Amino acid sequence: MKLISQLAREANIPIGTIRFYEKSGLISGMTKKDVTSNNYVYYDDEVTEKLRFIKMAKAVGFTLAEIKQVIDAWYQKELTKASKMEVLNLKLEQIDTKIRELKAMKKQIKLCKSNIENGLSR
Amino acid sequence: MKLISQLAREANIPIGTIRFYEKSGLISGMTKKDVTSNNYVYYDDEVTEKLRFIKMAKAVGFTLAEIKQVIDAWYQKELTKASKMEVLNLKLEQIDTKIRELKAMKKQIKLCKSNIENGLSR
DNA sequence: CACAAGTATACAGTATACTTCATACTTGTG
DNA sequence: CACAAGTATGAAGTATACTGTATACTTGTG
Numbered sequence: 001m002k003l004i005s006q007l008a009r010e011a012n013i014p015i016g017t018i019r020f021y022e023k024s025g026l027i028s029g030m031t032k033k034d035v036t037s038n039n040y041v042y043y044d045d046e047v048t049e050k051l052r053f054i055k056m057a058k059a060v061g062f063t064l065a066e067i068k069q070v071i072d073a074w075y076q077k078e079l080t081k082a083s084k085m086e087v088l089n090l091k092l093e094q095i096d097t098k099i100r101e102l103k104a105m106k107k108q109i110k111l112c113k114s115n116i117e118n119g120l121s122r
Numbered sequence: 123m124k125l126i127s128q129l130a131r132e133a134n135i136p137i138g139t140i141r142f143y144e145k146s147g148l149i150s151g152m153t154k155k156d157v158t159s160n161n162y163v164y165y166d167d168e169v170t171e172k173l174r175f176i177k178m179a180k181a182v183g184f185t186l187a188e189i190k191q192v193i194d195a196w197y198q199k200e201l202t203k204a205s206k207m208e209v210l211n212l213k214l215e216q217i218d219t220k221i222r223e224l225k226a227m228k229k230q231i232k233l234c235k236s237n238i239e240n241g242l243s244r
Numbered sequence: 245c246a247c248a249a250g251t252a253t254a255c256a257g258t259a260t261a262c263t264t265c266a267t268a269c270t271t272g273t274g
Numbered sequence: 275c276a277c278a279a280g281t282a283t284g285a286a287g288t289a290t291a292c293t294g295t296a297t298a299c300t301t302g303t304g
Contacts, residue, residue, distance in 0.1 A: 005280065016263060019282085024261090038270055040281060053230065056223045061183030064261070074234050081238055088235050095224050095231075101178045102217050102224070108175065109217075112196050113210050116203060127250065138293060141252085146291090160300055162251060186291070 001042045004029075011051035018051070026054060026068050046075070060098055066091075123164045126151075133173035140173070148176060148190050168197075182220055188213075 008015045021027050022041075027050050029041035050071055057067045070091055073084040130137045143149050144163075149172050151163035172193055179189045192213055195206040 003281075014263085015281090017261085020262060038281075040270085053227070056227055058261095059183055060220050060224050060227070061181055070231070073238075084238055085235065088231050088238075092228060092231055095228050098182050099221055099224050102182050102221050105175070105178055105182070106214060106217050109192070109210050109214055113207065116195075116206055116210075125251075136293080137251090139291085142292060160251075162300085180291095 001044055003040060003042065007043045007047060007051070010048050011055070013051055013055065021051070021054065021064075024064060024068070026064060026071060027051065050075075060095075062094075123166055125162060125164060129165045129169060129173070132170050133177070135173055135177065143173070143176065143186075146186060146190070148186060148193060149173065172197075182217075184216075 002010070004015055004018060008018055011018075018027070022029065027043075027047050029043040029047065031039055031041055053071070054064075054067055057070070058064075069087050073079060073087040124132070126137055126140060130140055133140075140149070144151065149165075149169050151165040151169065153161055153163055175193070176186075176189055179192070180186075191209050195201060195209040
């Protein structure tokens with residue numbers, strides 16, 4: 001159980017961004033009901049995991065809306081088993097497509113490199 | 123040599139988006155100097171290739187600014203051989219990083235799937 | 245040769261993902 | 275106990291990448 005600044009440090013994500021993610025429904029912390037003097041929000045390690053996942057998924061071009069779908073499939077959210085599976089299977093396909101595209105780009109860039117090395121303008 | 127509508131069809135990218143890319147300096151067509159009655163812009167196959175590359179790169183999370191750097195390294199643009207190589211090598215590294223992230227996501231999602239199948243909450 | 249369809253240009257508007265700002269309350273430290 | 279640092283909230287602002295609208299000119303077709 002940690003406050004937002006510690007969470008931000010652990011996940012290496014700005015506090016403002018974390019607040020934005022929380023408002024967007026991607027993550028959620030909890031207020032301790034026995035603490036009445038403030039409304040500070042506490043986060044557990046599950047949130048840290050989610051943030052790491054969000055970071056990776058964003059880096060490979062998934063939108064927050066897509067990421068939210070996966071997170072909701074992951075951590076229940078009153079979805080049927082079937083609909084969760086549907087979301088996850090779709091993501092697996094999209095991931096494979098992205099891997100293929102990255103490999104194609106790699107090939108193209110390597111070709112470009114050897115062209116430059118051989119002094120070809122192309 | 124084709125006009126923008128044919129280019130849009132071939133690359134399967136909206137005309138408006140192509141115009142936006144041209145204004146952003148990612149691609150460029152040419153006006154035929156022997157045609158004086160209009161200022162229609164013509165595009166060759168190189169542009170089609172570039173658009174395909176842009177599409178792939180965008181799909182895996184590269185920004186237009188990053189893509190422009192690669193395209194500039196690709197198609198001269200008064201850059202030194204060394205600086206082109208620097209750009210391309212950096213991109214190759216980033217691509218490998220993205221592939222690693224995608225594989226990690228794949229693993230995580232598969233784990234999640236088997237958890238759901240076994241009736242585990244997570 | 246009327247007229248639908250294509251092309252160019254400029255500018256405003258939209259969606260996504262933050263980022264900054266202002267305000268106000270709370271907590272830890274010397 | 276003053277006061278710097280942390281936390282919460284709401285609203286406005288920014289950057290990126292389009293998307294749509296308006297206007298005007300050009301071209302191809304019956």
